[in-house]
Amino acid sequence: MEPNTRFNVVLLGKTMAGISASGNTILGREAFVSKKSSRSVTRDVAVESGSVGGMEVTVYDTPGLFNTEMNEDEIQQMINEEVLQRCESGPCVFLLVIKADRFTEEEREAVEKIEKLLGDERLKKTWILFTRGDELEDGNMTINEFLDDTEELKNLIQKYDQRYYVFNNKAKEQAGQVQMLLIKIMKSYFNINVEEEVSEIQNSAVRKGLKDCEQDKSEQVSSLSSRRLVLLGKSGVGKSATGNTILGQRELISLQRMSSVTSECSKEHTTVSGRSVTVVDTPGFFDTQMKPEELAEEIARSVYISSPGPHAFPHCVESNRQIH
Numbered sequence: 001m002e003p004n005t006r007f008n009v010v011l012l013g014k015t016m017a018g019i020s021a022s023g024n025t026i027l028g029r030e031a032f033v034s035k036k037s038s039r040s041v042t043r044d045v046a047v048e049s050g051s052v053g054g055m056e057v058t059v060y061d062t063p064g065l066f067n068t069e070m071n072e073d074e075i076q077q078m079i080n081e082e083v084l085q086r087c088e089s090g091p092c093v094f095l096l097v098i099k100a101d102r103f104t105e106e107e108r109e110a111v112e113k114i115e116k117l118l119g120d121e122r123l124k125k126t127w128i129l130f131t132r133g134d135e136l137e138d139g140n141m142t143i144n145e146f147l148d149d150t151e152e153l154k155n156l157i158q159k160y161d162q163r164y165y166v167f168n169n170k171a172k173e174q175a176g177q178v179q180m181l182l183i184k185i186m187k188s189y190f191n192i193n194v195e196e197e198v199s200e201i202q203n204s205a206v207r208k209g210l211k212d213c214e215q216d217k218s219e220q221v222s223s224l225s226s227r228r229l230v231l232l233g234k235s236g237v238g239k240s241a242t243g244n245t246i247l248g249q250r251e252l253i254s255l256q257r258m259s260s261v262t263s264e265c266s267k268e269h270t271t272v273s274g275r276s277v278t279v280v281d282t283p284g285f286f287d288t289q290m291k292p293e294e295l296a297e298e299i300a301r302s303v304y305i306s307s308p309g310p311h312a313f314p315h316c317v318e319s320n321r322q323i324h
């Protein structure tokens with residue numbers, strides 16, 4: 001990702017799935033018209049931008065399939081010309097919006113049509129975005145329990161290599177769920193496959209101290225090659241301290257303050273269990289005092305300086321806090 005490029009997020013789905021509402025949740029404002037109606041509300045592509053957790057994001061809202069006001073050819077042509085031919089000038093992700101509700105024949109057909117419209121290459125950058133997380137919660141159901149109930153949805157998620165997320169578009173506080181989605185998308189965008197393995201090493205290092213961890217993991221990790229980690233997270237959660245723990249040294253400045261101490265990315269190397277580890281510390285992702293453009297540029301630079309690209313983006317959160 002080049003510094004200063006906007007991250008394009010394209011929302012697609014069946015009418016009434018909550019496409020426009022999800023766009024509003026992402027941007028944190030009423031950017032698109034979203035309402036209950038007997039007729040399809042969105043009849044044009046709408047494009048709005050904003051800063052999300054310091055990242056400049058452009059969101060594309062689209063008319064939903066099985067629209068009551070437009071025919072399928074008209075919708076598909078509009079999406080093709082006004083979205084697909086434009087959104088890929090920069091980094092781009094597609095969100096296929098599905099109601100976390102009964103998966104009917106129409107829902108299945110809508111998914112198939114969108115998949116056809118996107119084509120195989122774009123599908124690799126496509127996530128399933130379930131809406132109505134609030135209704136799942138009301139029914140005391142986790143998303144996993146919901147998916148387990150429907151074989152078709154379970155298979156769908158598997159086909160998308162577990163790239164799915166749940167939105168509650170009615171939540172009062174929405175920033176957390178959006179930031180989490182964005183981080184997941186970024187991790188996947190840079191094709192990170194070994195995150196769990198690395199974060200397990202990192203967690204052990206944090207929990208037990210680097211020495212114990214080395215003993216525990218030495219057999220498991222000795223055959224693995226070098227690793228590059230980019231630390232992301234809210235200001236003040238301990239990214240630099242985590243980096244120091246992994247590195248076993250005090251190279252990255254760590255101070256307990258509310259404002260962001262790290263205003264530039266820094267990179268350090270060490271050897272953990274015979275493996276070379278590079279840690280890139282980043283400015284606080286969310287509530288830093290840096291300007292959004294500067295922050296986006298710094299985070300993009302962190303990816304660049306971990307060249308040829310990071311293996312993982314450990315996302316630091318305080319252990320007593322949860323982001324839903």
Ligand SMILES: Nc1nc2c(ncn2[C@@H]2O[C@H](COP(=O)(O)OP(=O)(O)OP(=O)(O)O)[C@@H](O)[C@H]2O)c(=O)[nH]1
Pocket residue numbers: 013014015016017018019020021022033034035036037039040041042043063064131132133134135167168169170
């Ligand atoms: N409870 C709940 N309602 C939601 C959620 N997301 C969307 N809705 C509601 O679903 C209805 C349709 O939402 P929209 O965002 O307008 O749906 P759309 O897919 O853009 O629909 P069209 O533009 O009409 O094709 C609205 O009444 C929303 O308030 C959600 O997460 N929870």
Ligand SMILES: [Mg+2]
Pocket residue numbers: 019020021033034041042062063064
């Ligand atoms: Mg809409």
